[in-house]
Amino acid sequence: MKIKSSPSRKIFLVCNFIFLTLISLTCILPFINLLAISFSSKTAVVSNQVSFWPVEFNTAAYTFILDNNQFLHSLLISVERTLLGVAVNLLLIILTAYPLSKSKQDFSARSVFSWFFVVTILFNGGLIPGYLMVKWTGLMDSIWALILPSAVNVFNILVVMNYMRGLPKELEEAAYIDGAGHISTLVRVILPVCTPTLATVTLFAFVFHWNSWFDGMIYMSTTSRYPLQTYLQTVVINPEAFFRNATNVSSELSRYLELVNARTTNAAQMFLAMIPILLVYPFLQKYFTTGLVMGSVKG
Amino acid sequence: MENTLNPKKKENAAPNHKRDKFTRQLPLYFMLIPAVVLVVVYSYGSMAGTVIAFQKFNLAKGLFGSEWVGFKNFESLFSMPTFWPVIRNTIVIALGKMIGGIIVPVIFSLLLNEIAHSGVKRTFQTMVYLPNFLSWVILAGLFFDILSPSTGIIGRIFTALGLDAPFFLGDPKLFPGTMIVLDIWKGFGFGSVIYLAALTGIDQNLYEAAQIDGANRIQQTWHITLPGILSTVILMTVLSMSNILNGGFDEIYNLYNASVYSTGDILDTFVFRLGIENAQFALSTAAGLFKSGVSFVFIVASYWLADKFAGYRIF
Numbered sequence: 001m002k003i004k005s006s007p008s009r010k011i012f013l014v015c016n017f018i019f020l021t022l023i024s025l026t027c028i029l030p031f032i033n034l035l036a037i038s039f040s041s042k043t044a045v046v047s048n049q050v051s052f053w054p055v056e057f058n059t060a061a062y063t064f065i066l067d068n069n070q071f072l073h074s075l076l077i078s079v080e081r082t083l084l085g086v087a088v089n090l091l092l093i094i095l096t097a098y099p100l101s102k103s104k105q106d107f108s109a110r111s112v113f114s115w116f117f118v119v120t121i122l123f124n125g126g127l128i129p130g131y132l133m134v135k136w137t138g139l140m141d142s143i144w145a146l147i148l149p150s151a152v153n154v155f156n157i158l159v160v161m162n163y164m165r166g167l168p169k170e171l172e173e174a175a176y177i178d179g180a181g182h183i184s185t186l187v188r189v190i191l192p193v194c195t196p197t198l199a200t201v202t203l204f205a206f207v208f209h210w211n212s213w214f215d216g217m218i219y220m221s222t223t224s225r226y227p228l229q230t231y232l233q234t235v236v237i238n239p240e241a242f243f244r245n246a247t248n249v250s251s252e253l254s255r256y257l258e259l260v261n262a263r264t265t266n267a268a269q270m271f272l273a274m275i276p277i278l279l280v281y282p283f284l285q286k287y288f289t290t291g292l293v294m295g296s297v298k299g
Numbered sequence: 300m301e302n303t304l305n306p307k308k309k310e311n312a313a314p315n316h317k318r319d320k321f322t323r324q325l326p327l328y329f330m331l332i333p334a335v336v337l338v339v340v341y342s343y344g345s346m347a348g349t350v351i352a353f354q355k356f357n358l359a360k361g362l363f364g365s366e367w368v369g370f371k372n373f374e375s376l377f378s379m380p381t382f383w384p385v386i387r388n389t390i391v392i393a394l395g396k397m398i399g400g401i402i403v404p405v406i407f408s409l410l411l412n413e414i415a416h417s418g419v420k421r422t423f424q425t426m427v428y429l430p431n432f433l434s435w436v437i438l439a440g441l442f443f444d445i446l447s448p449s450t451g452i453i454g455r456i457f458t459a460l461g462l463d464a465p466f467f468l469g470d471p472k473l474f475p476g477t478m479i480v481l482d483i484w485k486g487f488g489f490g491s492v493i494y495l496a497a498l499t500g501i502d503q504n505l506y507e508a509a510q511i512d513g514a515n516r517i518q519q520t521w522h523i524t525l526p527g528i529l530s531t532v533i534l535m536t537v538l539s540m541s542n543i544l545n546g547g548f549d550e551i552y553n554l555y556n557a558s559v560y561s562t563g564d565i566l567d568t569f570v571f572r573l574g575i576e577n578a579q580f581a582l583s584t585a586a587g588l589f590k591s592g593v594s595f596v597f598i599v600a601s602y603w604l605a606d607k608f609a610g611y612r613i614f
Binding site for chain 2: 012020021031099213232
């Protein structure tokens with residue numbers, strides 16, 4: 001049925017559209033501003049000329065950063081950490097969600113193990129004990145310090161487990177009649193139909209690992225081992241620090257000083273760190289949404 | 300039932316039934332081993348590590364060599380002049396985020412739901428979801444720049460209007476509100492997803508019937524739309540209760556400074572400074588345990604209420 005539009009309805013729709021446009025712009029414009037600053041010249045930035053379009057367009061800030069070893073090194077650590085971390089997360093999610101998705105007849109200890117994992121949502125030991133466990137297991141300064149403590153994500157396990165439980169039971173029974181064991185049932189029958197939920201948790205894990213900075217800060221003793229977000233954190237908290245270090249370390253970069261300052265280089269670094277998120281953003285929108293709804297509407 | 304499915308097992312089903320069942324389940328146990336080991340070490344291990352809160356903990360002597368002091372650490376913690384203000388700050392900021400974090404997404408989803416054109420709707424969604432996926436490190440860098448009274452865009456707007464630019468991140472009066480607003484800004488778009496899903500779940504026939512009965516748009520919203528998403532709103536409210544002591548470490552830590560400690564220091568930043576920066580392990584663990592203990596009560600209560608009133612179970 002077509003909704004008939006009264007004059008007041010039309011006014012509402014126009015106001016609503018304008019309001020939503022403004023609200024949506026507040027979510028985007030800060031990033032446009034950031035991008036504009038990163039491509040503007042130092043003089044334009046210092047004199048507050050830059051809003052949403054680069055002034056005196058140049059790419060010196062980017063060249064400056066890509067010449068900086070610390071940035072590239074941290075970027076590599078972040079890539080390594082994210083790839084390894086997501087793989088470990090995903091493997092553990094699959095290996096854990098499958099047994100827990102079984103009915104009580106098929107897996108007697110299901111409840112015990114479910115509670116074993118859920119308790120970790122309800123209570124955690126806090127910062128210092130967690131820190132000491134990483135220290136005592138000898139992970140300090142190792143990439144595994146960024147991966148193992150968060151390797152078992154119970155929320156993601158529950159999302160996948162709930163999805164597996166929602167699958168028709170006939171799937172497994174058919175595999176069972178064909179003589180398939182648990183491993184081959186999981187790999188050949190269950191996993192292929194779990195693609196949407198696995199995509200969701202993979203993206204969850206990707207965003208988590210890419211954005212993590214705190215663990216890098218407390219578990220890595222030298223800044224050269226910092227992942228990108230941790231490194232950025234030091235730059236953000238103390239904007240001039242990177243700039244001073246960078247200019248001290250490589251004097252041949254001084255030719256850039258005409259064009260860049262801490263604000264333009266920081267803007268460029270932040271934007272570069274956003275790129276991986278922007279790349280997966282279309283998928284995020286698709287799968288996070290289904291994942292969220294899936295995880296929350298179940299009874 | 301399992302046995303009838305597998306003819307081989309039929310022959311000796313009766314005597315070996317239990318062992319047979321166990322053997323068949325054995326791979327399931329093996330699959331759980333890696334996760335169980337990691338959870339035992341890093342989750343249960345740190346839970347056990349909270350005994351530090353009851354010790355005069357010495358890193359060199361370790362967990363077993365340190366002297367036990369009962370509740371002494373808690374006594375010194377509760378008598379610290381900064382502790383209770385920190386609790387107050389935490390609750391103020393957390394409550395602001397919880398309330399705004401429900402109301403703003405609900406209103407946004409209601410307004411977005413009025414947009415008929417799906418392409419326009421999707422464009423708005425694409426824009427507002429973005430901040431949710433970025434780290435507070437990047438957002439902090441962004442807001443340092445934007446909110447700077449002298450050089451930031453906001454400061455320039457105030458100056459253009461002939462007003463003094465407020466120092467949102469340096470004024471103790473403005474800091475908590477700024478934290479709440481920025482957190483809502485980051486999360487409202489994505490937070491609206493769940494309400495939009497609830498809105499699409501409302502039976503469209505109800506609206507047609509209401510129109511035939513002569514109900515106007517506002518009446519339809521009041522009598523159909525709001526009741527239609529009420530259970531989701533209640534569920535999200537109840538679940539958010541568990542965040543009562545979560546002021547948001549990432550946001551505060553990256554945006555605060557010593558001049559706003561009086562209103563901006565929260566339990567998590569307090570625990571961090573005490574433990575990692577000042578190496579007061581026992582005191583910091585005690586503060587952390589206080590948080591975990593209170594949060595435990597709220598989490599269990601919120602799950603219980605969610606189950607009771609909205610039929611929501613996490614597993």
